[in-house]
Amino acid sequence: MRGLGESRFGWTLGLLFGVALLARLVLIAITDGSTPDINAFVGVNDALRSDPLHVYSLVNDAPRFAWPYPSLYLPVVGALFEASTTLGIAFGRLVRLPEVGADLAIAWLVQWHLAFRGASPRTRVTAAALILLSPAMMAVSGMHGQVDPVQWLPAIVGLIAWERLPAGQRAPVAGLLIGVGAATKTMPALVALALLPHGESWRERSVLLGACAAVPLAAMVPFLLADPGGVGEFLSYSSIPGQGGLSMIVQPDLALLRFAGQPVEGFSGAQDVLQDVAPVAVLLTTIALTILLMRRRPDPAAGSAILIIGVFVMGANFFAAYLTWLVPFLVLAGWRRFYWVITALVVIPLAVRYAPPSVPGALGMGEGFLWDEWVIGAMYIPAMGALWAAFAWRLATWVRRGSAPWAAPDPVPPLRPAWILRPAPGLEPEPHGGGMPGRSHLLGVLGLRGVAAGCLVVWHTYLWASSTGPPDLGWLSRWVAPHVQLGLWIFFCLSAFLLYRPFVAALLEGRERPSFGAYLRNRALRILPAYWAILLVVTFVLQTAIVRVPEPHFGIHLPTLAADLLLLHSYHPSGVLSGIGPTWSLCAEAVFYLGLPALVLLAGRLVAGASRPRWRVAACLVPGLLLIVVGVAFREVGQQLLATPDDPTGFQGSWFAVLERSFLAQADLFGFGMLLAVLQVLHDNGRLRLSRHWRPAAATSTALVAVAVVYALETGRLEYQYYATFMGFASMVLVAVVVLVPRARLQRDVLVRLLESPPFRYAGLVSYSVFLWHYPVVFWLRLHGWTVDGRLGFALNLLIVASITGVLSAITYRWVEVSFLRRRATGDRGDSAMRRDALAAGAAAAP
Numbered sequence: 001m002r003g004l005g006e007s008r009f010g011w012t013l014g015l016l017f018g019v020a021l022l023a024r025l026v027l028i029a030i031t032d033g034s035t036p037d038i039n040a041f042v043g044v045n046d047a048l049r050s051d052p053l054h055v056y057s058l059v060n061d062a063p064r065f066a067w068p069y070p071s072l073y074l075p076v077v078g079a080l081f082e083a084s085t086t087l088g089i090a091f092g093r094l095v096r097l098p099e100v101g102a103d104l105a106i107a108w109l110v111q112w113h114l115a116f117r118g119a120s121p122r123t124r125v126t127a128a129a130l131i132l133l134s135p136a137m138m139a140v141s142g143m144h145g146q147v148d149p150v151q152w153l154p155a156i157v158g159l160i161a162w163e164r165l166p167a168g169q170r171a172p173v174a175g176l177l178i179g180v181g182a183a184t185k186t187m188p189a190l191v192a193l194a195l196l197p198h199g200e201s202w203r204e205r206s207v208l209l210g211a212c213a214a215v216p217l218a219a220m221v222p223f224l225l226a227d228p229g230g231v232g233e234f235l236s237y238s239s240i241p242g243q244g245g246l247s248m249i250v251q252p253d254l255a256l257l258r259f260a261g262q263p264v265e266g267f268s269g270a271q272d273v274l275q276d277v278a279p280v281a282v283l284l285t286t287i288a289l290t291i292l293l294m295r296r297r298p299d300p301a302a303g304s305a306i307l308i309i310g311v312f313v314m315g316a317n318f319f320a321a322y323l324t325w326l327v328p329f330l331v332l333a334g335w336r337r338f339y340w341v342i343t344a345l346v347v348i349p350l351a352v353r354y355a356p357p358s359v360p361g362a363l364g365m366g367e368g369f370l371w372d373e374w375v376i377g378a379m380y381i382p383a384m385g386a387l388w389a390a391f392a393w394r395l396a397t398w399v400r401r402g403s404a405p406w407a408a409p410d411p412v413p414p415l416r417p418a419w420i421l422r423p424a425p426g427l428e429p430e431p432h433g434g435g436m437p438g439r440s441h442l443l444g445v446l447g448l449r450g451v452a453a454g455c456l457v458v459w460h461t462y463l464w465a466s467s468t469g470p471p472d473l474g475w476l477s478r479w480v481a482p483h484v485q486l487g488l489w490i491f492f493c494l495s496a497f498l499l500y501r502p503f504v505a506a507l508l509e510g511r512e513r514p515s516f517g518a519y520l521r522n523r524a525l526r527i528l529p530a531y532w533a534i535l536l537v538v539t540f541v542l543q544t545a546i547v548r549v550p551e552p553h554f555g556i557h558l559p560t561l562a563a564d565l566l567l568l569h570s571y572h573p574s575g576v577l578s579g580i581g582p583t584w585s586l587c588a589e590a591v592f593y594l595g596l597p598a599l600v601l602l603a604g605r606l607v608a609g610a611s612r613p614r615w616r617v618a619a620c621l622v623p624g625l626l627l628i629v630v631g632v633a634f635r636e637v638g639q640q641l642l643a644t645p646d647d648p649t650g651f652q653g654s655w656f657a658v659l660e661r662s663f664l665a666q667a668d669l670f671g672f673g674m675l676l677a678v679l680q681v682l683h684d685n686g687r688l689r690l691s692r693h694w695r696p697a698a699a700t701s702t703a704l705v706a707v708a709v710v711y712a713l714e715t716g717r718l719e720y721q722y723y724a725t726f727m728g729f730a731s732m733v734l735v736a737v738v739v740l741v742p743r744a745r746l747q748r749d750v751l752v753r754l755l756e757s758p759p760f761r762y763a764g765l766v767s768y769s770v771f772l773w774h775y776p777v778v779f780w781l782r783l784h785g786w787t788v789d790g791r792l793g794f795a796l797n798l799l800i801v802a803s804i805t806g807v808l809s810a811i812t813y814r815w816v817e818v819s820f821l822r823r824r825a826t827g828d829r830g831d832s833a834m835r836r837d838a839l840a841a842g843a844a845a846a847p
Contacts, residue, residue, distance in 0.1 A: 009121035010758030013111070013128060015810050017104060020132035022803045024100045027142030029786045033092035034144045040066035041095060041145070045081045048074060053222055056230030072183035072219045073147055087792045092145065099141035102149035106156055106328050107131040113160045113332070127331045130339060135350050136323035143354045147184060148324045155181035155188035156328055159300050162195050171204045175211025183216035187311070187325060193286070194303030197294045241271060244349070244384045245318030250274050252381050278316035285314040292399065301332035306398055312391045320349040320384070341390055348383040352376070443746055444738040447755025449494060450763025453770040455487030456582070457802055464778050465787045465797040473791060483710060488585065489669050489724075489731040491771075495589060496624075496673025497680070497735060499523075503600045504620050504681045507607050516597045523593045525820045530768060531586065532565060533816050535579055538776040544783065545776065546578045576657045581775050584661040591663035592670050599623035599674075613687075617678065624674030631668025631728075635721040638665055668725050672732035676739070683740050695737050702733045769809035769817065777804050 032038070040059070043066045047058035055074065059066035067074075076098070084091040110131060111124040119127070131137060140148050158177030162170045174195060181188030192212040199205035223231050241247035242254025251271045267275070289310050293303045308326050312318055323346055330339045462470055462481055473481060499519075506513040539545040539561060563569040564579030570587035577584060606619030642656035659665055682688035691697075709726050712718035741749050754760065763770070778801055781787050787797045 009125060011762050012125050014759060014762060015807070016125065016129055016132060017107070018803055018806045018810070020107070020138075021100070021104060022807050024096075024103065024138060024142040025800055025803060027138065028093050028096050028100070031143050032090070033096060034146070037145045038092045038095070041077055041080075041091065043067075044074065044077050048078050053226035054230060055227075056223060057227050058230075060230065069147075069185050070183045070216045070219055071223055072180065072216070073150070083792070087788060087790050087796075089788050089793065089796070096141060096143075096145050099145070099147065099149045102153045103132065103137050103141045105153055106149065109153075109156055109160060110328055110331055113163070116164065130331050130336070131328055134324075134327050135343060135347055136320065137327055139350050139354050140321045140324050144321060146321060148321060151181045151184040151188055152325060152328065153181070154178065154184075155191040159191055159195070159304065159332075162198070162300065167200055167204065171199070171207040172211045175208040176215060179212040179215030182212060183219040186216070187308070189213075189216075190286070190307040190311070191300075191304045193290045194293060194300050194307055196290065197297040197303065198300060240319075241267065241275060241317050243317070243319055243353075245312065245315055245388060246274055246278065247271060247316045248318075248381065248384055249388065252377075274316050278314065281314045282311055285310045289399075299333055301329045302335070305329040305333055305335065306395070309391050309395050313388070313395050318384075318388065320346050320353050320387075338390075338394060342387060345383055345387040345390060348379050349387070352380045442739060443741070444752045444755035445494065445498070446764030447757070447760030448490065448735065448738050448764070449767045450760045450765075451755070452487035452490040452494070453763060453767035454802075455484050455490075456771060457774045457805060458798060459484040459487070460582070460775050460778055461798045461801045462794060464775075465782055465801065466789045466793065467782060467785075467787065468789045471789065471791050471794045473794070478714060479710060483727075486727060486731065489728050490734065491585070492589075492666065492669035493673040493676070493728065493731040493735050496592065496627075496670040497677045497739075498673075499593070499596060500600075500623075500674045501677040501681060503596075503603075504677050505684075507600075507604055507620055508616060508681055508685070513600065513604070516600075519597070520593070526817075527586065527589070527593075527768075529820045530812055530816045531567075531583070531772060534769070534772040534776075534812060535564060535583075538580060542776050542780045544779040545580060570661050571658060573653045573655055573658055576653055576661055580772060582771065585666075588661065588663040588666045592667075595663075599626075602626075617682065620678045621675060624671040624678070627667040627671030627674065628725075629668075629671075630664060631666060631671060632721070632725055634659065634662075634664040634667070635724065639719060639721050669728040669731070672728050673735070676732050676736055679736070680739050690740060690742075692742070695741075698733055699737055702730050706730055766806075766809040766813040769812045770805055773808045773812070774801060774805040777801055777808070 043059045044055060047055040051058065052074075055071075056067065060068065077095075080095050080098075081091060083089070084094045087094070107128045111119075111128040114124050114127055137149070140146055154177045158174040158181070161177060162174040164170075165173055175192060178188055178192045181191075189212060192208055195208060196205050199208060220231065242251060248254065251268050254267075254271075286307060289307055293306070298306070305326060308329065312322065312326075323342065326342075327339070330336070459481070462473075462484070470477065470481070502514050505511070535545060545561075545564070560569065560575055560578050563572075563575050564583070567583075567587050567590045569575035569578045570584045600623070603620050603623050606622055607616045610616045610619050638656055638659040642654070642659060644654070644656065663670075679688060683690070705726070709718060709723055713720070713723045738752065738755065741752055746752060778787075778797075781797070781800060781804075786800070787793070
């Protein structure tokens with residue numbers, strides 16, 4: 001079975017993290033968190049505000065313990081409440097975001113550390129998937145609201161630091177990091193015990209343990225001095241009996257009573273004894289296992305897993321959520337069969353524990369309880385009993401012989417999400433630019449298109465996600481945010497540059513020009529299938545397409561929808577912004593596609609009549625200059641004759657909007673790209689030599705002029721039409737800085753290397769789908785109340801929109817775009833030069 005290549009690894013890992021993040025954000029959006037825990041956080045916050053040093057006495061009233069943990073996370077609770085008030089986000093949702101971030105960080109660290117150990121990309125992706133898609137991890141961070149992932153993150157960083165740092169540095173660093181986890185909750189201290197066997201001396205071991213103990217002790221000193229009784233009270237906490245572990249086995253009726261909503265009046269005699277003995281049993285078991293670890297010296301991750309399993313087996317009380325403690329260490333140790341066994345066993349308990357909050361009375365998510373006794377007796381108790389038995393069996397086999405059938409780091413079938421992201425063979429841009437085999441590589445173009453797509457996501461999220469209008473970002477709202485739509489002009493410029501370039505190369509080099517028929521067919525296959533598929537999904541599933549105008553049929557005006565499908569909607573005021581709003585730009589693109597052959601024929605006629613090389617170059621420049629004149633002229637006509645004070649930029653569904661959104665008024669933006677195509681061909685042929693300082697000089701001067709233009713526009717000293725033309729020129733300069741790089745410097749140029757990195761390249765590959773998806777996603781989230789108002793809410797909205805858009809774009813790229821790209825590639829027999837350029841051009845059509 002083939003391995004996962006490095007490029008596919010990056011795409012697969014990115015999709016995996018995107019899906020995991022999206023799933024958790026959806027859980028946060030549709031659930032309210034665990035009611036008892038959220039109420040505990042509220043009580044802690046109130047206590048911190050009234051008397052912070054006596055918080056333990058105020059919130060812990062046995063048998064109810066609101067905060068039976070060390071103190072390091074207390075400031076975070078207060079900060080989250082402040083953020084909740086400032087942002088207007090429900091605290092029950094906001095409090096789960098740190099846990100989501102910790103989940104993702106743990107998965108990333110585990111796969112990264114496995115690379116240090118020499119694991120293959122396939123193994124690393126599988127490891128990340130086992131953590132990110134673990135039902136326990138998703139339930140705790142996405143639904144519960146507990147801080148378990150946060151407590152284990154620094155401990156895992158400490159374990160990794162121990163393995164990577166030299167002997168003289170690893171003990172204090174690892175100890176302090178593990179101590180940070182132990183100061184959040186106490187269990188991460190077990191990782192320090194698992195590292196003891198690998199210390200080179202008792203001095204190093206002492207430093208490790210001392211540093212680990214110093215952090216929680218320092219965090220607790222103020223509370224010990226001010227409130228020793230309250231601190232002593234919380235130390236007596238031993239969790240809630242009856243939901244799992246030995247307490248459920250000793251007295252199963254506790255689970256029946258708790259999950260059926262009946263009061264628990266008292267414990268049996270055996271249960272009372274168990275609750276008294278269990279803490280001592282856990283302590284003795286931990287000591288015994290630590291001694292055994294010192295003799296056998298297993299891998300630190302395996303040692304940590306053994307110690308955690310020992311706590312699960314000998315501890316009286318166990319929650320299904322505790323499984324999150326174990327999962328990262330099982331993955332690091334390679335105990336994947338055991339991972340699958342306990343994951344299968346915990347699915348039913350998790351489903352019972354985290355029942356849908358929309359069902360009244362779900363345990364922990366409301367006031368009452370959901371399940372009947374037979375569900376608990378026939379499903380929950382047997383599953384939790386089997387889970388305890390699996391832990392006991394695993395511990396016993398390790399103690400007896402140090403390994404077990406479940407313990408071997410066994411190979412697993414590779415995770416298969418790569419086929420979603422992997423470009424079809426032959427469909428990635430060729431090593432060299434189309435039309436000129438063996439010459440300069442169009443490095444950076446895909447990444448630049450990804451940047452442009454990102455600009456549009458930012459702009460439309462800023463503009464439309466908030467229910468109260470664009471958020472107030474201070475001076476950014478006036479001087480920066482409106483100009484992020486530069487991504488639109490970058491796309492227009494790239495489209496003209498990439499599509500005109502092979503024709504220019506043929507004209508200047510005296511070769512046969514590419515076929516117009518193949519060119520037009522390729523454009524149709526590239527643009528229409530994905531557009532049609534996404535428009536129909538947005539119209540009939542998401543129902544956020546703007547097609548509900550007078551005389552609807554099943555809520556949809558069919559003539560408007562037909563005009564949208566045919567890219568004719570921008571030719572009448574009623575439809576200029578219908579369908580997927582930004583697709584007015586596709587209408588302008590379509591006219592350019594259809595008109596490009598005529599412009600090429602014009603250039604060809606002029607080239608044929610030119611007797612000198614310079615005149616042939618000038619002839620190729622004529623179509624671009626002509627489009628610039630047309631664009632400036634028609635934009636001026638629109639501003640003078642059709643514009644109104646209420647619609648200065650053409651977005652109000654008027655005839656001015658029709659003209660302003662048309663190819664005629666946008667022609668100059670395409671013209672700049674055509675001029676750049678001529679310059680790039682000359683540069684590629686060695687006929688245009690540029691100073692090595694031209695790029696910083698051009699970028700700096702253009703940026704300075706852009707600042708002046710923006711200032712003039714915002715202060716009313718410049719008309720919008722001239723601003724748009726200048727921004728088109730600035731887009732050309734930006735693209736030129738990327739594509740006009742001397743061949744000798746390509747491989748070491750910082751900007752090009754950044755744009756060629758896997759995240760930027762993949763963003764460019766899916767940029768067309770991003771363009772089509774992001775706008776409807778923004779409106780769908782807002783209509784369903786899943787967006788947040790305010791300044792920081794904008795950042796959260798952007799994260800959610802980008803995550804959902806990224807996942808949807810990956811799917812449509814793989815299943816729609818790639819399918820038709822294959823047809824296009826196989827249909828261009830004898831025209832490989834143009835095919836390579838068309839493939840490099842990609843989408844090129846986006847707002």
